Amino acid sequence: MASKLQTPLTVAAYKSDVHNDWCPGCGDFGILQAIQQSFAELALPPWESMVFAGIGCSGKVFNYMASHGVHTLHGRVLPFAVGAKLANPNLEVIAVGGDGDGYGIGAGHFVHAGRRNVDMAYIVMTNEVYGLTKGQASPTLGRGQQTKSLPLPNTNDAIQPLALALSAGYTWIGRSYAFDGKHLKEMIKKAIQHKGMALLDVLQPCPTFNDLHTTEWFNKKVKGEGENVMVPRIFNVNDQGYDGAVKDPTNADEVNEKKSKAFEMANYVGERNPVGVFYEINLPTYVERMQAQVPMLKQYAPALMPYQDASHLPTTDLSKVYDEYLF
Template identity: 45%
Template sequence: MTTGTLTLPVSETKPEKSSYKGKVHPDWCPGCGDFSVLAALQKALFELELQPHQVLTVSGIGCSSNLPGFINTYGMHTLHGRSLAVASGAALANHELKVVVTGGDGDGFGIGGNHFMHTMRRNLDLTYLVMDNQIYGLTTGQTSPTSPVGMKTKSTPHGNVENPINPIPLALVGGATYVARGYSGKQKHLVEMIKGAINHKGFAFVDIFSPCVTYNKNNTYKWFAPRIKILEEEDHDTTDFYGAMEKGYQWGEEIPIGLFWKNDKLASLDQLEPVLEEGGPLAYRDPRVSKEQSDKLISELL
């Protein structure tokens, strides 16, 4: 084997706050909600004392999907809509990595909708943070799957006539086992949502209102501020599925954020897969089959 390998001392030092600071300063518009999401994620990783090399941040394409470049972890900035599929492969091939998937509403609910549904039902051990700004930003302002009816965008200049997706009930029905909503304007709360998501064993989904200050003139900080109601400050039972559905549909004068639903009874896919029971991550295992194993394969042909 000509593998280039190396011995590395296991890092014992606790990460510092600055450990997660990326090489590149974000190129988001000033005031973009995504700054707050990035900061919240960095804070969550710090508070969980996760070493940067143990974390893999995976994104699709879009403004918010640029996030892996702005944080100091291993990163994959994949194709539009494909972050969950790529992350699934990575998380199963190395189930000891903490895999955090980041992206936007178009990336996750539009072009990536199919993967969203199936990744949820598989209950992969992933954290999925959607920076939901209800608009396509990087393509300069077209309608998104979460744009409200009537919203004027560059692709709906006369007003959107299509019903939007409601991500919270969608995730509940899809089988996500941790379903939460955050808001860029409530960063402390968001940190808690993200920490809970990373600590959750299974598919953890956090839909985050992350206002686009350039292209979405409807759903602004000013619009959200009076409407946001924190679930943790009221009497909400996160083990009550139908209660979570009801809260998920709440919209208008009051919009709840917080943890809607948490199901710890369902095993995650890596726990259900016997291949991962022992031997560590597949990625680090000896790829060879034994003589006994290959002899058996050949004998089956006789």
């Protein structure tokens, strides 16, 4: 975790002077702004913060932030970000990418990041299409759906990322919506502050290529329970008494119960879109696990470990290692 600035910076201090070239009305704007606001409210020093991004429209987030910004490779944002966080846990590291990037080409890394429980937040911008290559189906688009660039309806079933994250071992799982700025910002802050691997899936419209799930579609009221009751499509599960946080991680019954409920919520079937914190548990992070095995890591992060003296002579003493091989 990065240190906290004594004098917080304004949101503007987290904005780079790079011209933003997303399409007008893109959900990415809402997400970028919420990240910048979260960083400001958490008083993160930009020089101790690294924003890793995948490839695609979402990947450009890296360049609009005034922290360290790292534009990685398609699908590989997690390994890059995990590498940096493990090498220097004093840094605030977040990963950002699209649903094609993270749940498609990067699906393998997505699963294994859960197993490691590295202390970082992963924000996925889910818009059901590959925007930057002009609108092909992403892994979250449902079977039979046909967005405007598709020559034929989608033949694949959609994956359910929150359920997948649950199976993979993510210790904080949540969802928000790109244009609910207040909720999104709070969720990003929670994901960052959670000690462990957090997945925040953010629903967002792609105004250019997703003509099925547009801003209007998200804003439209849908039929609720009872006669002629219309309710907002997006609803916050935490407002309705749902609490996915495990209080005692050693209590297997509680863990199972919370996981089952979160799984059910993640696979919610209906016209509405649940958002909020689906699951949360406190488990040892990867750094803590490494520290238990390699005691020197408690004292130094790998990036800060001494290995040379003032005249640049190596200080690593191999004599004990040699003993085994000397004859």
